[in-house]
Amino acid sequence: MSHTVGELLPPTRIMMTPGPxxxxxxxxxxxxxxxxxxxxxxxxxxxxxxxxLLREIFQTKNKITYPISASGSGGIEAAVVNTLExxxxxxxxxxxxxxxxxxxxxxxxxxxxxxxxxxxxRTVDPEDVRRAGKGRKIKFVxxxxxxxxxxxxxxxxNYRQVxxxxxxxxxxxxxxxxxxxxxxxxxxxIDICFSGSQKALSAPPGMAPIxxxxxxxxxxxxxxxxxxxxxxxxxxxxSMWGGERTYHHTPPISLIYGMREALRLVAEEGLPARWARxxxxxxxxxxxxxxxxxxxxxxxxxxxxxxxxxxxxxxxxEDTKVRKQLLDEFGIEIAGGFGPGKGKAWRVGLxxxxxxxxxxxLFLAALEKVLGDQGHRVPAGAGVAAAIQSYQGAGQSSxxxxxxxxxx
Amino acid sequence: MSHTVGELLPPTRIMMTPGPxxxxxxxxxxxxxxxxxxxxxxxxxxxxxxxxLLREIFQTKNKITYPISASGSGGIEAAVVNTLExxxxxxxxxxxxxxxxxxxxxxxxxxxxxxxxxxxxRTVDPEDVRRAGKGRKIKFVxxxxxxxxxxxxxxxxNYRQVxxxxxxxxxxxxxxxxxxxxxxxxxxxIDICFSGSQKALSAPPGMAPIxxxxxxxxxxxxxxxxxxxxxxxxxxxxSMWGGERTYHHTPPISLIYGMREALRLVAEEGLPARWARxxxxxxxxxxxxxxxxxxxxxxxxxxxxxxxxxxxxxxxxEDTKVRKQLLDEFGIEIAGGFGPGKGKAWRVGLxxxxxxxxxxxLFLAALEKVLGDQGHRVPAGAGVAAAIQSYQGAGQSSxxxxxxxxxx
Numbered sequence: 001m002s003h004t005v006g007e008l009l010p011p012t013r014i015m016m017t018p019g020p021x022x023x024x025x026x027x028x029x030x031x032x033x034x035x036x037x038x039x040x041x042x043x044x045x046x047x048x049x050x051x052x053l054l055r056e057i058f059q060t061k062n063k064i065t066y067p068i069s070a071s072g073s074g075g076i077e078a079a080v081v082n083t084l085e086x087x088x089x090x091x092x093x094x095x096x097x098x099x100x101x102x103x104x105x106x107x108x109x110x111x112x113x114x115x116x117x118x119x120x121x122r123t124v125d126p127e128d129v130r131r132a133g134k135g136r137k138i139k140f141v142x143x144x145x146x147x148x149x150x151x152x153x154x155x156x157x158n159y160r161q162v163x164x165x166x167x168x169x170x171x172x173x174x175x176x177x178x179x180x181x182x183x184x185x186x187x188x189x190i191d192i193c194f195s196g197s198q199k200a201l202s203a204p205p206g207m208a209p210i211x212x213x214x215x216x217x218x219x220x221x222x223x224x225x226x227x228x229x230x231x232x233x234x235x236x237x238x239s240m241w242g243g244e245r246t247y248h249h250t251p252p253i254s255l256i257y258g259m260r261e262a263l264r265l266v267a268e269e270g271l272p273a274r275w276a277r278x279x280x281x282x283x284x285x286x287x288x289x290x291x292x293x294x295x296x297x298x299x300x301x302x303x304x305x306x307x308x309x310x311x312x313x314x315x316x317x318e319d320t321k322v323r324k325q326l327l328d329e330f331g332i333e334i335a336g337g338f339g340p341g342k343g344k345a346w347r348v349g350l351x352x353x354x355x356x357x358x359x360x361x362l363f364l365a366a367l368e369k370v371l372g373d374q375g376h377r378v379p380a381g382a383g384v385a386a387a388i389q390s391y392q393g394a395g396q397s398s399x400x401x402x403x404x405x406x407x408x
Numbered sequence: 409m410s411h412t413v414g415e416l417l418p419p420t421r422i423m424m425t426p427g428p429x430x431x432x433x434x435x436x437x438x439x440x441x442x443x444x445x446x447x448x449x450x451x452x453x454x455x456x457x458x459x460x461l462l463r464e465i466f467q468t469k470n471k472i473t474y475p476i477s478a479s480g481s482g483g484i485e486a487a488v489v490n491t492l493e494x495x496x497x498x499x500x501x502x503x504x505x506x507x508x509x510x511x512x513x514x515x516x517x518x519x520x521x522x523x524x525x526x527x528x529x530r531t532v533d534p535e536d537v538r539r540a541g542k543g544r545k546i547k548f549v550x551x552x553x554x555x556x557x558x559x560x561x562x563x564x565x566n567y568r569q570v571x572x573x574x575x576x577x578x579x580x581x582x583x584x585x586x587x588x589x590x591x592x593x594x595x596x597x598i599d600i601c602f603s604g605s606q607k608a609l610s611a612p613p614g615m616a617p618i619x620x621x622x623x624x625x626x627x628x629x630x631x632x633x634x635x636x637x638x639x640x641x642x643x644x645x646x647s648m649w650g651g652e653r654t655y656h657h658t659p660p661i662s663l664i665y666g667m668r669e670a671l672r673l674v675a676e677e678g679l680p681a682r683w684a685r686x687x688x689x690x691x692x693x694x695x696x697x698x699x700x701x702x703x704x705x706x707x708x709x710x711x712x713x714x715x716x717x718x719x720x721x722x723x724x725x726e727d728t729k730v731r732k733q734l735l736d737e738f739g740i741e742i743a744g745g746f747g748p749g750k751g752k753a754w755r756v757g758l759x760x761x762x763x764x765x766x767x768x769x770l771f772l773a774a775l776e777k778v779l780g781d782q783g784h785r786v787p788a789g790a791g792v793a794a795a796i797q798s799y800q801g802a803g804q805s806s807x808x809x810x811x812x813x814x815x816x
Binding site: 004005008010011012013015017019020022023028029030031032033034035036037038039040041042043046049052053069070071072073074076077081101104105108109196198204205206226227228229230231232248249250251252253254255257258260261263264267327333335 | 412413416418419420421423425427428430431436437438439440441442443444445446447448449450451454457460461477478479480481482484485489509512513516517604606612613614634635636637638639640656657658659660661662663665666668669671672675735741743
C-alpha cells in the first residue's frame with residue numbers, strides 16, 4: 001500500500017483569520033488525552049461539565065445547552081430545521097455570507113423564507129424587518145450577531161423588539177461573537193443561540209455550542225411533523241446532553257476534551273476581562289492600520305465586530321500577493337473578503353488565543369514590510385507606533401489570554 | 409465564574425467495546441499538532457492525503473472519497489438523504505440497531521421505506537429482499553455489512569445480485585468492518601459505502617469516511633429536488649474534497665490530522681495482515697470463551713463479525729454487575745446488548761488498536777475472576793489456556809498492530 005504519505009509536519013502559523021484561531025497549549029494537551037468510551041461512567045459524568053461552563057459563557061440558565069457534534073454551520077442547520085415546519089414563514093436578516101447561509105438552509109425545508117437584506121459591511125434595519133413581517137405569522141427572526149464575512153456586529157435588542165411584536169422566536173448566530181464580545185442570552189432573550197468552537201472560544205473546529213430556551217423545547221416537543229434531519233434533531237440530543245445520557249450518536253470525545261479545556265480557560269479569565277482584551281487589541285489594530293492609511297470596511301465604528309476587522313485593500317495592491325507574502329515570510333494568515341468584498345477586503349481576526357498584543361504589533365510591522373516590498377509606501381513605523389499609543393492610552397497591555405498557572 | 413470544573417483526569421481504559429477503540433499513541437500525537445487554517449495552502453494540499461489513503465482502504469478508485477465531518481450516523485444520513493427524493497422507494501435490510509437506524513433516517517425523507525427484517529443475531533435473507541422489491545422501482549437496497557449491535561456480518565454479493573435485479577443502488581454501512589474485515593468496494597460494486605473513524609480504523613470518533621461511485625455522483629447531479637440537508641449535501645462537499653477545495657464548512661482539522669495518521673498506520677500494516685490479526689484475535693477470544701462455557705450469540709460461525717463478538721450472558725449472571733467490576737477492577741470496558749440483547753448479551757469489541765493478544769488474554773483472565781466473584785464458577789484457567797492454544801495453532805501471536813518504527 002501507499003507509503004507516499006509521509007509524516008505530518010505542518011508549518012507554524014499565527015492565525016489572524018476569522019477562525020480557526022490559535023489554540024492554548026493546554027487545549028492541545030487535552031486533545032491528546034487517551035480516549036474513554038462515551039458510555040463510560042467517568043465520561044457521562046465529565047461531559048456534564050461542558051453544559052455547566054457553556055451556560056456561564058452564554059450567560060443563560062437554559063437546561064438544553066450543549067456542543068453539537070458538527071461545525072458551526074451544523075449549528076445553523078440544527079436551529080433552523082428544528083423550528084420550521086412545512087408552511088411556516090420565517091425572516092432572515094441577510095448582511096453577509098453566513099446570514100445568507102441561514103436563509104439558504106431554511107429554504108431547504110418546506111418553509112417560506114423572507115430575506116431582509118443589507119449590504120456587506122452594514123447592519124440590517126430593524127424597521128425593514130418590521131415591515132417585512134407585518135400581518136404575517138413569522139416563526140422566527142434569524143440574524144448573525146457578528147457577521148464573520150464582513151466584520152459587522154448588530155445590536156440584538158432592536159431585533160428582539162421586532163420579533164416580540166411579530167410573536168416570533170429570535171435565532172442568533174453567535175459564531176463570531178461568543179466569548180469575544182458581550183453577549184447575554186437570557187438578558188437579550190435569545191431563543192436559540194449557537195456558536196462555533198474555533199473562534200473566540202479557541203477550541204479546535206468541529207463542534208457548535210448551542211443553547212435553546214424552554215419556549216423552543218416546547219415548540220420542538222409539539223411539532224406536527226418530524227424534524228427532517230435525524231442527526232440534528234434536538235429531541236434525542238436533549239436526552240443525551242440533558243441528563244439521561246441516552247445513546248444517540250458517538251460524540252467526538254477528543255473534541256469534547258478540547259472544548260472543556262477551552263471553556264475552563266474562558267472561565268478562568270472571566271468574561272469582562274476577555275471582552276476587554278478583544279476590544280483593546282482591536283482598537284490598537286485599527287489605530288495602527290489607520291495610521292498606515294488603511295481604511296476600515298465598516299464605516300460606522302459602533303458597528304465594527306471586535307473579533308474580525310475588515311479593511312479595504314489599498315488601491316493598486318493585489319490581495320493574494322500580500323496574503324501570500326505574509327504567510328510565506330512571517331507565517332501570518334489573514335483572510336480575504338467574501339462576496340462583494342472578494343479581492344477588495346482583508347479580514348483580520350483577533351479571536352480567543354489569537355487576540356494578543358504581540359500578534360497586533362507583529363502584524364502591523366509585517367504588513368508595513370510587505371506593502372513596501374510591493375511598492376506601496378506607508379509612513380515608516382507609524383502603524384506600530386499608533387498601536388503602542390493605543391495600548392498606553394488604554395492603560396494596560398492587553399497581552400496574553402489567561403493560561404495555565406495564572407490562577408494558582 | 410465557575411472554578412468547580414477541575415483538571416481533565418480520565419481513567420486509563422482498555423476499550424473492548426464496539427467502538428471507540430483504543431488509539432495508537434502516534435494518532436494522539438497527531439491530534440495534538442498545532443492547527444493550521446483550513447484555507448492554508450499547506451492544509452488544502454495535506455487534506456488530499458486522506459482520500460488517497462481512504463481509497464486504498466476502501467479498495468476503490470472512486471474520486472469522491474472523503475471523511476464526513478460527523479459521527480458514523482452522519483454517514484448514514486448523508487448516504488440516504490442524497491439519494492432519496494420525494495416519492496422514491498427504498499429497501500433497508502434490518503437485522504439490528506444500526507440497520508434499523510438507516511430505515512429511521514430514510515423515513516425522515518418523503519420516500520417510502522420497505523423494511524426487510526431478520527432477528528438480532530441473524531442475516532437478512534436475500535430472497536426476502538427479492539420478494540419485497542419485486543415489481544417495484546427501488547432506489548437503493550441498504551444494509552449493514554457488519555451489525556455492531558448484534559455481531560453479525562452479511563455477504564455483500566448476495567444483496568448486490570438482488571439490487572442488480574431491481575436496478576437499485578447498494579448502500580453499505582461498513583462502520584464496524586472497514587479495515588477490520590475484508591471489504592472491497594469496487595469488487596463488491598458498492599455504490600455508497602461509509603464507515604466511522606473510531607472502530608477498526610482506530611481514530612478518535614467524529615468523522616465518517618464515505619465513498620460514492622460515479623453512478624451516485626450522476627444521481628446527485630440530476631436530482632429534481634434539493635437535498636433536504638445543507639450540511640450533508642454531497643454536491644458542495646464534492647468540490648471541497650474533490651479537488652477544488654471550495655469552502656463549504658470548516659472541517660475538524662485536528663480530527664483530520666488524527667484520521668490521516670490512523671490511515672497511515674493501516675497502510676503500513678497492510679490490509680491482509682490487519683484482517684488476519686482481527687480474525688485470529690477473535691478466534692482466540694471465542695476459543696477462550698467457549699472453554700469457559702460461554703455461548704456465542706450468533707449461532708452460525710460464518711456469520712460472526714470479527715470485530716464484535718456477541719455472547720450470551722450465562723444464566724443467573726447480572727449484566728451490569730459484571731461490566732462494572734471489569735471496569736472498576738481491571739479498567740476493561742465491554743458493552744451490553746441492544747434491543748432484544750439488552751441484559752442478555754455482552755458485546756466484546758476487538759477493533760483496530762484494541763485487537764491485541766494481550767487484551768484477549770487479560771480479558772479472559774479478568775472475566776474468570778469476575779464471574780467467580782459473582783458465584784459463577786468456570787473451569788479454572790480453561791479460557792486462557794484455550795486462547796493460547798488457538799494462537800499456537802494459528803502459528804503466530806497476532807500481537808500488536810504495526811506501530812511507529814516498525815517500517816524503518
